[in-house]
Amino acid sequence: MKMKILMVTSESLPFVKTGGLGDVSFSLTKALNKLGIQVDLILPLYGFINIKDTKKIGEFNIFMGKKFPVELFSKKISGIRFIFVSSPVHFNRKGVYGEAKEYKDNWERFGIFSKAAADFANREKYHILHANDWQSALSLLYLRKMKSPVSRFFTIHNISYQGNFPAWTSRPLGLEEEFHPEGVEFFGKLSFLKAGIVYSEIITTVSPTHSREILTPEFGFGMEGILRKRRNDLFGVLNGIDTEVWNPKNDPLIRCSYSTENLSGKEKCKEELIKKAKIKFSPLIAMISRIAPQKGFDLLIKSLEKILALRISMIILGRGENSMLGKLKEWEKKNQQAMRVFNVFDEELAHQIIAGADIYLMPSKFEPCGLTQMYALRYGTVPVVRAVGGLNDTVDDFKFERYQSEALAETLGRAVKTFRNDKKKWENLIKKGMSRDFSWLKSAGEYVKLYQISMIRRRLWNL
Ligand code: ADP
Numbered sequence: 379m380k381m382k383i384l385m386v387t388s389e390s391l392p393f394v395k396t397g398g399l400g401d402v403s404f405s406l407t408k409a410l411n412k413l414g415i416q417v418d419l420i421l422p423l424y425g426f427i428n429i430k431d432t433k434k435i436g437e438f439n440i441f442m443g444k445k446f447p448v449e450l451f452s453k454k455i456s457g458i459r460f461i462f463v464s465s466p467v468h469f470n471r472k473g474v475y476g477e478a479k480e481y482k483d484n485w486e487r488f489g490i491f492s493k494a495a496a497d498f499a500n501r502e503k504y505h506i507l508h509a510n511d512w513q514s515a516l517s518l519l520y521l522r523k524m525k526s527p528v529s530r531f532f533t534i535h536n537i538s539y540q541g542n543f544p545a546w547t548s549r550p551l552g553l554e555e556e557f558h559p560e561g562v563e564f565f566g567k568l569s570f571l572k573a574g575i576v577y578s579e580i581i582t583t584v585s586p587t588h589s590r591e592i593l594t595p596e597f598g599f600g601m602e603g604i605l606r607k608r609r610n611d612l613f614g615v616l617n618g619i620d621t622e623v624w625n626p627k628n629d630p631l632i633r634c635s636y637s638t639e640n641l642s643g644k645e646k647c648k649e650e651l652i653k654k655a656k657i658k659f660s661p662l663i664a665m666i667s668r669i670a671p672q673k674g675f676d677l678l679i680k681s682l683e684k685i686l687a688l689r690i691s692m693i694i695l696g697r698g699e700n701s702m703l704g705k706l707k708e709w710e711k712k713n714q715q716a717m718r719v720f721n722v723f724d725e726e727l728a729h730q731i732i733a734g735a736d737i738y739l740m741p742s743k744f745e746p747c748g749l750t751q752m753y754a755l756r757y758g759t760v761p762v763v764r765a766v767g768g769l770n771d772t773v774d775d776f777k778f779e780r781y782q783s784e785a786l787a788e789t790l791g792r793a794v795k796t797f798r799n800d801k802k803k804w805e806n807l808i809k810k811g812m813s814r815d816f817s818w819l820k821s822a823g824e825y826v827k828l829y830q831i832s833m834i835r836r837r838l839w840n841l
């Protein structure tokens with residue numbers, strides 16, 4: 379019997395991506411299908427998604443205080459069956475989530491999406507519904523409420539985003555019965571993420587180190603107690619990367635290809651990047667990231683004086699919080715030849731920076747997995763990271779423990795010194811990184827094993 383899984387996510391390439399969830403939803407689904415199990419992917423039909431020739435495959439009336447009609451469409455793209463949940467009043471907006479007023483009905487938007495996914499999984503007799511992050515977590519609880527035989531699997535990509543909403547939303551969401559401390563209540567609010575943790579057979583997060591970290595107050599964001607109760611059902615599976623999209627030997631988004639046998643292409647990529655960024659000093663240190671407290675920008679800003687004194691160049695590609703961005707822009711203004719901040723979301727530029735830079739910096743406060751350090755390794759760009767979460771599991775050299783600007787500056791300084799003084803060692807570091815295998819093969823296999831356990835538990839627990 380072929381295992382049939384419904385992957386439920388609020389982001390997936392090639393349609394929508396604000397961070398790593400968009401990469402992982404797509405590349406993991408692709409990898410699982412290659413392993414011979416059927417994994418279909420369901421996501422909201424955001425207004426900016428433009429697809430032709432979809433087939434209507436169903437409609438549901440969803441009650442959320444009042445009745446909302448929702449339509450489902452499907453189309454096979456890149457070998458994956460995509461299912462789109464259409465509710466124009468909820469999803470025909472410019473962006474995806476956001477803090478703005480425009481998104482204050484996120485509870486309703488993702489409540490409806492989750493309910494539609496649960497109804498669909500149940501109707502189509504999927505073996506497992508695999509929900510990702512808070513936006514799809516309620517689908518697990520809705521499955522339980524309808525006493526569905528579909529097994530419930532939950533992956534936490536980012537525990538700091540919890541989807542916590544005012545208590546009154548429990549009524550329109552139909553969750554008054556579950557609004558208590560053992561259920562979805564979380565410090566007086568209704569927590570979508572907590573629903574995922576409480577009502578799933580298996581919980582995973584995206585690296586082994588982070589699966590241990592989230593049991594502690596420092597990294598658990600208040601969920602550590604609930605997670606500790608479920609520690610026997612919690613697993614860490616390291617993310618893989620899409621080695622077809624991120625391949626320096628054959629990347630249409632960079633002008634020169636290269637490999638461990640011939641690194642001259644990387645030099646050319648660096649020259650192009652220097653021209654584009656109009657910077658002068660070497661080595662080139664890069665960051666590509668959401669500009670959010672998670673990513674350690676406060677630490678970077680504190681260390682910038684010391685770092686720039688090393689006469690290096692710094693390139694940052696990122697969008698996000700204005701206060702931090704403003705500070706970075708001030709430093710850029712004062713150091714025109716050494717610093718460039720690109721405040722855009724640009725996939726092509728991301729590839730060019732990963733390929734052209736010498737050092738990739740990721741001083742995260744916490745990092746469930748992180749993908750860009752793996753892209754960097756694969757492109758021969760040496761990472762300097764804080765030893766947390768997936769960064770600890772994927773990077774061997776140049777990592778620091780303490781969340782302190784001195785530790786960051788010292789470790790980065792060591793990398794710069796090696797780059798300048800020990801060419802042989804640097805080349806070996808480049809080659810070692812490029813030879814690592816970050817493909818999904820191993821991790822997708824781990825998911826398959828956990829899916830099997832999840833299905834068995836569904837039958838045994840019969841909750
Ligand atoms: P997170 O999911 O916490 O944002 P990850 O490292 O897992 O961090 O994934 C981030 C993804 O988003 C990577 O694919 C990265 O290349 C991409 N990314 C982040 N910011 C930008 C940007 N400004 N332009 C292009 N890609 C970006």
Ligand code: GLC
Nearest residue numbers: 398399535745746747748749
């Ligand atoms: C999250 C995490 C990041 C992880 C990504 C994909 O957004 O912040 O570390 O790589 O999800 O799992």
